[in-house]
Amino acid sequence: MKSPRLYRRTGRAAAAALALATAGVLAALTGCASADQSASGGSSSFKPEAQDANSQITVWADSTRLPAVQAYQKSHPDAKLKIVTYDGSADGSTYLQTKVQLFDRTGKGWPDVVFGSPTDVTWASQPTSPSAKPYAAPLVEGLVKKSTLDNFAKGSLTPCQFDGHTYCLRNDIAQVVLWYNKTLMDQWGYQVPTTWEQYEALGLKVAKEHPGYIVGAVGDTNSQESYFWSSQCPAQQLQSDGTLRVDLQANECTRMATLLDNLIAAKAVSTQGFFSQGFDGSKVLMANGPSWYGQYLFNSAFKTPKGQIAAANPMTWQGESTAYTGNVGGGVWMVSSHSKNLKASTDLAEWLTTSDANLKAAPTYPAYTPGAEAWLANPDNASYFADDISGPFKTAADQVWTGWSNTKFSDATAWSSVVLPALTAGKTLTETLPAWQTAIVNEAKSVGYKVTTK
């Protein structure tokens, strides 16, 4: 048998493909439905599932908050919990969002209570498709008391609030303070800076007098929040009309870029991340960073001996009277709108975020004000430091600048995948600002924001 020659067949196939393509083009030209996603129709009134007070609830927590959930189980032996550990949406991870997208399609599997980032609330408070309902349950009266919500630190519930509802309970806040090694500062006779100009001058002095020592690092996924947020840079500022303002050429941004460029050039600020492998913590004289740097960076990662590290108030800029600061992370707990046991779920979320029993030994600074007092009063949280940290912590908690909005996209992506590689390649921050701006604008537009760059 002769096998047919192949080109003849491909000839026919090509003709068919051409016909198909033509048909496609014609169809496209003759006007079809829009390829855009359906606009989510806002949040309609919340209808709970049929409740079963005895059903087991599933909890997703990151490894840092796992012990707290386990402690709840211990103190509430009757609670039926299934505890799952996951990445907790750290460093811009979208694991939770990915899974919820899938659960919304399969119609089951949602965790009842979940620890996530404020970014997660922006999508969890909206339906992922026209037929789905928002993942997060609004914590209406009857689930959580208003008096409880009122006790959270000023502004700390802002990322939870959409359309007049509260969709999450804030676990912790991560107000940025100025960390410094008191032992070294005293030994070298340096004053702790109170303005950014003093900070820059001191950094340049350190580079000359004690080369190798640094006053900061910008290579982490969240360094932009320590520096540019503190500088009130409008990198992602939601306007009252719903547009997002992205203006990295504003003075508030360029002044910080220039300052850091000078310090980077003098090798007083590292372009590596504090949390990258092999970072030498013994050379860190100062670090402008979140409240959790104390325990997590200096104590755990750097193993700096007890009694050396202290915190100072956020710095002002010359000519400005009030100090503003940034916020690096700070998680939230959400309760699923699909939960069959809302009572048990909210009870757990409330215990985790508001009970003294949990908060006084919490790994990070509680957002719930009475809990924060209990936390500061606990000697275990303070004994590591060279000085009393409660002053700077409380001051900074009230000075977090509100112009860095909680957006549907994580601010970590553009910073780490565009700015950090440019810095590693030896470019300056000032010359990278336009590329950073483009990256933020593109990302904002792709998730549906109208953007203004003025």
Added chain:
Amino acid sequence: MTVLENERVAALESVKPVRRRPARRRAGLAGYLFVSGYTILLVAFGIVPTGYAIYLAFTNDRGQFTGLGQFIKVANDYRFLPAFENILIYLVMWLILVIVLTTVVAVILRSRMRPGLSSIFRFLFYIPGALAGVASVLVWLFMLDPAVSPASGLLKAFGFQNFAQVLQPENLPVILVLIAFWTGAGGWIVVMYGALNNIPDEVLEAARVDGAGPWQSAWHIQLPMIRKWIVYQSILAFAAGTQLFVEPQLLQTASLGRVSPTWSPNQLAYVYAFQHGDFNGAAAISIFLLALGLIVAAVLVTRSGLFTLDNE
């Protein structure tokens, strides 16, 4: 990976030029029975999902027909061109490396080495391929971080002082090719070795008698005789290469975001589906990849006469 490997070998058996039996093929129940298992799986996990993707790519989330709207939408996305550019650079490097090197190694193993030693080497080359993709990325993350790598001296000699410098965007195609080659080449070496085994000893013997040296017989006898295997390898390696996902995705997480989350087209499709909730746009991107793979396969098949039988 190993599943693919088996598929490859099975498929090779079937495309082997038929020399033995030019006689009329008899239809029989046994044949259908043998292919049925694969056919059912192919329909369930290959044809139906592809059909569903095509349906999604031409509609929107309200189920309305959108023509080419989805394709135009994703092609205009600011991440679309960079992703395809990345994958193209990667593919060129990966294809050249995998085709040339595996063939050369197979020829050396087949003709220039004692059989015992050769089989030991084939086994060693194959081992990394037995590791799952995820595990191999983790091995390489460890190897490429100057702070922990056993080869940190070498990395530093190349000017890489820290992990961030290693993961600069311009190095990514090389890193991904390294990982892909390390895991994938062993399997291909075994396949190519099998192809070389298929060449009758008399042919090589005759070449030797005619005065051909080892390199001459490799170039003039062995390579031309395994040409179809090389074409076949190109098609599969190309298709696998365009599907790149796990490696850059893991690098993205492990590097704490220094690698773009939409480095490859498949990652972009993933972001579309699971972050934007836009499964239609995601399907359109995967149709682009499907078309690319089909076009390249069609060109290679027609140009090489891969499926023409030798008995004409």
